[in-house]
Amino acid sequence: MAFAFAILMAFGTLPTPLWPLFAARDDFGSTMVTVAFAAMVVGAAASFLLLGHLSDRFGRRHIIVPALLTSATAALLLVVWHGTAGLLVARMVTGLGTGLMASTATAYLSDLYLRSHPERAGSPVPGLVAAVANLGGLALGPLAAGALAQWAPAPLTTPFALFGVVLVVLSVLVLTGPETVNRQAAGAAPARFGLRPGGGTAFAAAAGIGFFSFAVMGFFSSLGAVMVRGVLGISSPFIAGLAPFAVFAASAVAQLALARLSAPRMLMTGTVLFPVGLALTALSLFHPALALFLTAAAITGAGAGLLFKASVGQSVAAALPSSRAGVLAVFFAIAYAGMGLPSIGFSLVSHQLGLRPSMIGFAVALSLGALASVIISRRLEARTGGRHRAMTA
Secondary structure, eight states: OHHHHHHHHHHHHTTGGGHHHHHHHHTOOHHHHHHHHHHHHHHHHHHHHHHTTTHHHHOSHHHHHHHHHHHHHHHHHHHHOOSHHHHHHHHHHHHHHHHHHHHHHHHHHHHHHHHHOGGGTTOSHHHHHHHHHHHHHHHHHHHHHHHHHHHSSOTTTHHHHHHHHHHHHHHHHHTTSOOOSOHHHHOSOOOTTOBOTTHHHHHHHHHHHHHHHHHHHHHHHHHHHHHHHHTSOOOOHHHHHHHHHHHHHHHHHHHHHTTTSOHHHHHHHHHHHHHHHHHHHHHHHHSOOHHHHHHHHHHHHHHHHHHHHHHHHHHHHHBOGGGHHHHHHHHHHHHHHHHHHHHHHHHHHHHHHOHHHHHHHHHHHHHHHHHHHHHHHHHHHHHHHHHHHHHHO
């Protein structure tokens, strides 16, 4: 299940190093690149909000298999339908599959772990596996597409054809797994968005952290390849895929390496790394160098990954058990909005003010937004913890 999750997420970022090639083939600029990227975000948000809760009622596999087949359909569209319209439709369909998968897979992995280890309720392991599969998959996409575009024939066809076949095979394999939702015991439909008492503020703070951490991932996914080509003057698709790969891979590695940190320390570490990486990204525009740009991407990704993991855990903790998928669906919808909207805004502003001042403003805005969300989260946790200790006493 973790592998299927990772491959579907990789498919979402597969076009990342190929945006300059799409732009050349279909004759559009950097703003349309962010719009094409945001088309996936629109599809994902719609899927999260309208369909993401369904696995709580109908079962995990009944949602995950259609998610894999939906993404396989998007791969087929990218292979056979050329042009801007085909690209936008295919990206929106990609988002639908992503939305179906992300919240459901996270809940399913938690269910499967609890089924195998019922004595380990509340273990961080399934959340860690889900976060690493999610971000590791997002890292794999640009690396695989860049390598295939560099050394395989038909760079705008081969990656999508290959991943489409793998997605179909995985949809069959997922059917061999157990169903973890008892549809008959569920009875009436659970609340789409059910939070524990007092969980609203905690969820809002977690969603804010998710929004800002995903904003940098969206930035490097949509504009990373464009910046490598335009600022650094490097046209290699493989090199273009290294910046988004560095962001997502560092995110996954940071979560694995620091998995034993408590949530407060994870938030603190992420809050430090996040603005440092963004500052280095801005600096790389004044002193263009591939090594500096990739280092900045990795540090930013590590900080964003730690913030993301902590925020997912807070969202799960705030949810009622019967509404986990629904709550995660809303969380991911907000996070994916962060992946798309700030990048579009950055692209539009940079056309008016220039790339360098826009990057400085972007870095400051995201850093302050993430810091504010973390402060709210920590104050709320301190208040709740103090109240709990008083009740225990």
